[in-house]
Amino acid sequence: MKTLVCSCNDTLPIDPPALREALRLAAGEDAAEGLSVGHRLLCRREAGAFQQAAQGQDALLVACTQEARLFSELHAQTEGTPPLAERPIRFLNLRETAGWSAEARERPAALPPKLAALIAEAQRPDPPPVAQVSYRSAGRCLVIGAPADLAGVLPLLGDALDLTLFLDGPAAPLPQDRLVPVLGGRIEALQGWLGAFTLRWRDEAPIDLDLCTRCNACVSACPEGAIGLDYRIDLARCDRQRACLSACGVAGAIDFERESAAREQGFDLVLDLGARPLLDLHQPPQGYHHVPLRAADGAARLSAAVVALRGSVGVFDKPKFFDYRVKLCAHSRNEREGCRACIDVCSAQAIQSRATVEGPDRGGIRVEPHLCVGCGACTTVCPSGALSYRYPGPDELGGRMRTLIGAYLKAGGEAAAGRPLLLLHSQQGGRQAIEALGRAAQAGPQAFGGPAPAPRPGAMARRRGLPLAVLPLALWHSASVGLELWLSALAWGARGVVVLLSGEEAPDYRRALAAQAALGQALLQGLGWSGTPLRLIDLAGADLPEAALEAGLQAALAEGLRPALAPAAFAAGSDKRAQLELVLDHLLAQAPQAAALPAALPLPSVPGSASPWGAVAIDTGRCTLCMACVGACPASALVDNPERPELRFIEKNCVQCGLCVGTCPEQALALQPRLLLAEAGRARREPRVLHAQEPFRCVRCSKPFGTLKAIENMVAKLAGHAAFQGAAAERLKMCGDCRVVDLYSDPREVRITDL
Template identity: 60%
Template sequence: MPLDGPALQRALGPAASDGLDVVHTLLCRREAGAFQRAAKSGEDLVVACTQEQRLFLELNAETEGAPGVQERPIRFVNLRETGGWSKDVRARPTTLTPKLAALLAAAQLPDPEPVATVGYRSAGRCLIVGPADAAQRAALLLQDALDVSLLLTAPGGTLPQARSLPVAAGRVTALTGWLGAFEATWTSTNPIDLDLCTRCNACVEACPESAIDFSYQIDLAKCSAHRDCVKVCDAAGAIDFQRAPGETTERFDLVLDLGVEPLIGLHQPPQGYFHAADEAQLVSAALRLRGLVGEFEKPKFFQYKHKLCAHSRNEREGCTACIDVCSAQAIGSRRSENGPEKGGISVNPSLCVGCGACTTVCPSGALTYATPTPAHQGRRLRTLLAAYRQAGGPKLAGDAALLLHSQGAGVQLIDALGRAARTEPAVRGVPARVIPVDVFHTASVGLDLWLAAIAHGAAQVWVLMTDEEAPDYRAAVAAQMAVGQALLDGLGYRGRHLRLIEARDVAALDAALQGEPAQTVAQPAGFAVQADKRATLDLALDHLLAQAPARPVPEAIALPAASPFGSLQIDTGKCTMCLSCVGACPESALGDNPERPQLRFTEKNCVQCGLCVVTCPEGALALAPRLWLADGGKARKQPRVLHEMPPWACVKCGKPFGTQKAIEGMLTKLAGHSMFQGAALERLKMCGDCRVIDLHTNPNEVKITDL
């Protein structure tokens, strides 16, 4: 592939190694000495090849005077398949330099800060669930490494005569937990107790209907009432047709499910659970299960700030975006819980698989991704775009497309596309302007980072999803992209900037990566991505608004329902100014006025969670997704009055309290009630102080309701 060492050195600046003016070919073998010389320098080292990563690490370990990887990490970046072998690069070699400069610049960034971890402990106690023959085959693969128990789910098959493994029979009614902490519950209706059965086979021979097989379970559909099996059984109580169905609950570290339908039907099942519906899946699961004995840990992928959560308050439920999207069922509601942090959500870190979809759909920033943090990811994207722009010059500065992809199937598909571009004439490969960006999970990067990337000069942000991602993730990312694209369209930026690419093969990906760049900002932003999602969104929107091609800018941009921005519509005919919505709002978007009955609203703070809507007793509120841009976007940052009413004046002292509409409505509803007649009704027109004075002044008129 064409490499221009001096151009890369100029693009990367003083930090670039002096060796960049030398292009190495077949570095991993023929010129391994060049690597060893670089390794001995002790400086930060980036290897622009991933094919022979293992060889380079071994060479470093064997090179005298070279620091170990613990002292000086060696970073690897793939320049070849990600664009060096594409057809447009061969046609126009100079277009490759900006991408290579971007990838090399990002590769030199420091690693993310370490985060807290979640621990698992497994002693290897494994439950195999399924038919007898399949369970027995699985046990043969595992019993030398694990403590195996069998749970037979249906008659049929054969158990060995030797009772070497614990065996039970029944129907699984519940299976919960994770690696090292599974809890299985099953109900047994089999008349034969497998713990008592000696497997003498007398019952098999005695049964005239052949209802008993060598799994030692009875097919009750074939069985009649003659009970010859009971007569010949020598083990007391082993066969009992009168035995009530028994329920058993036991704990296991691992579960292997051999049923046709999985017991845990999640796209992201908990770690330690494996479903194998055929022999190939069984072998793969067995190999992984054998290694799951001991202590393990994974990152705690998320951070949760309860005070920002818009899910629930006062036992009312608002935003449920994170709960709905979680494919691992790791997130639950705390709507009805009491305590210092009542309401909100709970996230089980042991079940969390790190997809990050919850952080993408969270409108308030209560959930943020931690591995890496948004600030680290934002720095990486900004570095890529800045290096690309610096190396590309005026002609290429604004055409970069970021391709976010997973570190698993995404990397494999892009590598396959790069290799195919060398050998298949019809395959074009990764275009020079498309910069692949690997992430732990594609659903973990959302609207704040997408818009920040556009503000920093990206023409487009694409997200590649394969079979790895759950359907819920696709829907959530697509909905968020619709919001972002509506914002950019409303500001006048031409073209399609945000796109979800669903590709399962090279041909589909190759076709999806072609096309012209969309319009981006004339001047890239200089802000850094913040830890707070809303703060990053505000910075990105301010810059996109300042650079907006549309003139004049529209006063408001209508947005889809998934929008984290919007207003409130109020039916003033229904509103009584009870202000219950103010107490329900978790973001301080709604407020009152201590001086007079007013409902105030700061649109910038509203996350469209809907808590105010479900709290309003009169049904007077409705969400209105939009981005309000009046006064250059300043109006949305200032509180405005949504509704106000004249106050009710105390009939005794004239002090204002409540509203005329609220007091008049209360008087109308209670006027016909027997307990509110005469003085009792009149007291409803008084402020709190005057009501107490009147009660003491006229004690003979005190009613039960007054007390």
């Protein structure tokens, strides 16, 4: 790959030989040979160097995002360059994320390892493509609002979309020109997505607004004045003379006998002008726009919605962000619910339970890909790995982390600036916050090392920018990566992992990430590490986001993992549970006080978030060994013994879903979040006996069947039943074969064949 690095008019203190050597150590000879460094203004007077590189056959990486559009246009105007569709240009920001910082200016010799790490990660091959989800919109747009508001929307959208108005609000005169269909009534439900919305409402008014011609004959004929130009009848004033019926005549728009009718209609787009949204979600479906016109920013929001609606006609594709394996799902068994973590965390209500639906697809969940917005929070909280993120997959995301951390360490970053701190951020708000911090470090009123002049009005406050040990990694959404990759990053050599929350995340996502961080912290501290290596930096509501980000990063650097871990050799995989096992093995092998570890480490129980590790506590006085829990367990953590009445447990498999607890008829089970450390964690992998009993022996043939507790419970519960008295009660203590023999050999029994 050809990599072009520019110093951006010498504002990045880059040493070309040092960077080339750092990249050689980080990514190999080929990467170093493809590096073109030493440019000062690649986007201006040195544009010829870019054009020459673009004419080659190698993939092209340009370390500049500021002028990405200019480079793309220049590429299109250069003869002999392959089309961007065949060989797209990659762009990498080295200004705000590395070079524009106080540390880079003060210690330029420490900068190359970070630059090499960022370049090495950007040079990774593209991930495999994911499946696509399609939307088809013909422009049928439903506009919901008060009559006065609807009139102002028609000129903005009427020439581009097929509009239908639904009156919802205070009574007001309707436009006399019947330019578009008008509906009215009481809205019962609105659901769907771009190209597939469904509105359900109940039409309770005597005047059908869609049939009404606005001739106003009914208004003139009504002796009580009960009909206004909103074409609603005030039934309290109407004396039922029904003069309006005669006036309406053949139009037939008025019918006092019409029953309240449930109606339904489909639309492609929805513009909701009501004060409160019909779809009150943090992530509303695509194609739905809520614009409260009377809000302070109502006019601006309407302009944005109009632009979006006018551009929402045609066929559109988006990635299918997730993969679901129902066999691993711990949500339900036999119409009983267990884990609900994904359903509860989804801000788009894209996940529905299928625990009680009829048909062959009963059980598990269903994720509607058209509603999914790709946050990945469901995959983060899923304890079993049934839901996995695919944009990109966990193996690719983990590979990027490992490359970034490993390249930094190989290039000498630990000696230059200390162990790396991984900063995970979103591609939208998170990236903007990081770039704002970099610009504040470069354009602040005080030059690095010089006196501080009085800042002019409106000047940016001086910041130090991203520290050299902080390695930023952009994600589609900050909630798409969870505990298994956070801990993996520590195992690969990071001193800590910080997740940047920019304010665009739903409250449920914040709670879920906080729960994951608390669980990880409890695990690390319980194993003997100090520090706070797993952190969230939340910029929501911060008066000075750059200051909050800078302070959070400094705290994270100061409170990283202590002592340091020797970097692990394992790679990132696509199986969540397997990845956690690899991390645990590495952590247990390097636990600071391995000899003093407890037999089991208690873990916090966070509502709405299942622990990925834990045990099942059993009340042996209640348990009858009916094995209902074995049939309910989706992870094969609870297993029976075919040779004898015995309930066994494999703790490594348990996902703490609670299905066994909900299934047990005797309420003998309880979840116990913990990590079993006995025998250096090996005991977690071995089945152990939770409860065992001697089998009950048939009172007739002595063949073992059932358990003593189960037979005693059955006999006790049926003791008062008329059908189980005398010999019938004794048969409860017989095996199946002897019960049949005894039944047919007893002359006192009346059988169907005798009738």
